[in-house]
Amino acid sequence: MTTETETDPETDLFEEHRPVLMGVAYRMLGRVADAEDVVQEAWLRWSGADRAAVREPRAYLVRVTTRLAMDRLRQIKARGESYVGPWLPEPLATDVAGTAQDAEQRAVLADSVSLAVLVVLESLSPLERAVFVLREAFGYPYAEIGALLDRGEAAVRQLAGRARRHVEERRPRYEVDPVQRRDLTERFLAAAAGGDLAGLMALLAPDVRLVGDSGGKSRAPLRVLEGAGKVGRFLVGAAEKGVADVAFRLLELNGGPAVLVLSGGRPDSVFQVDVAGGHIHAVYIIRNPDKLRLLAAA
Known part of the structure; x- marks a missing residue:
């Protein structure tokens, strides 16, 4: 006993x-x-x-x-x-901290659980x-x-x-420089939240892609948007419509920095970007509430 x-x-x-x-x-x-x-x-x-x-x-x-x-x-x-619109993985918290191996661990982690890689693995x-x-x-x-x-x-x-x-x-080839990626993520958040089209266009690569995952349960593009003009205008339009009582939280998901958007204290969406050559080449938006449940619990 x-x-x-x-x-x-x-x-x-x-x-x-x-x-x-x-x-x-x-x-x-x-x-x-x-x-x-x-x-x-x-x-x-x-x-x-x-x-x-x-x-x-x-x-x-x-x-x-x-x-x-x-x-x-x-x-x-x-x-x-059948899934309504583009599919993205459910975001996974991947904080690794406190050891001398952090940089190496993060690089390996980002390469194996990144949204881009997991989408390819689906095939x-x-x-x-x-x-x-x-x-x-x-x-x-x-x-x-x-x-x-x-x-x-x-x-x-x-x-x-x-x-x-x-x-x-x-799979697309993106840099896994955590400092640059975090910096571009923060600048992207400021420009997108402020509806700053010029600021966004300075950050977005000409061939940038925006993938929105809503599962048909929230508002998000039902097709992948391609090109800086389309992506920039969509983000500015989304900022103009806005959400009530909005707040932003920077956190680490799938091996890289991400932005959690809160509305009334509850998760509304997750943004993450992939970068290369100092520009944003991919924007991922997850708005399916089923995929935000763990973030809501946290």
């Missing part, structure tokens, strides 16, 4: 590995709620497993989580779910996505990935190469 101050070693072991399990599930799904469901199901599998037969708990848990995430992806694709098959995530984000050896997915090493190498080429061909 355990006392109130004692803990279950098996629960402690699972909690020790929870961050990596959430990391795998989120990168596989791009949805925090789905990732949480998958990790919870992994816990149920773990709690009912024959522990004596589990020689490597971390490998077992990553295997279960990856397979559950693959199943969830297949279910989503099989249902043929991979569940198996390709699993191999890519385990290899590129977590550095698993090919042989170990093969053991986790019941595939031969040669097959895994082939899958990894195909997935990597697919991602490299489709």
Whole structure:
């Protein structure tokens, strides 16, 4: 019998590995709620497993989580779910602070959970996505990935190469300079909130793209806007319409600075920009209230 101050070693072991399990599930799904469901199901599998037969708990848990995430992806694709307007991942808080490795960790993190990369990963098959995530984000050896997915090493190498080429061909190349990106984010916020078209045009690259995700539940462009003129005019128009009792909060999401817009103290939207060459090349706006629920809870 355990006392109130004692803990279950098996629960402690699972909690020790929870961050990596959430990391795998989120990168596989791009949805925090789905990732949480998958990790919870992994816990149920773990709690009912024959522990004596589990020689490597971390490998077992990553295997279960990856397979559950693959199943969830297949279910989503099989249902043929239609999404109103462009789709963006659910924003994920990714603050990393207090160590000498911060800069390196942030660069790696931004490259594996950035909105741009996760959008590209949506076009991979569940198996390709699993191999890519385990290899590129977590550095698993090919042989170990093969053991986790019941595939031969040669097959895994082939899958990894195909997935990597697919991602490299489709993902845009942006700088991950946190100082410059934060500076441009703050300047962008000031210009956009103030309806300053000239200020925005000075920040936006000529070929800038604006992607708005509302899921049909809020006002946002139903198509990707392209070009500094269209994007700038849209942002100025949005500022003129405005929202009631507005406030702004700068925070870190998906490995980079982002702006949380609050209306009456509740999350209204999230803005994030990607930069290169001192200009903004992509603007992401998330307004789907379902994707802001965790920010609301926080």
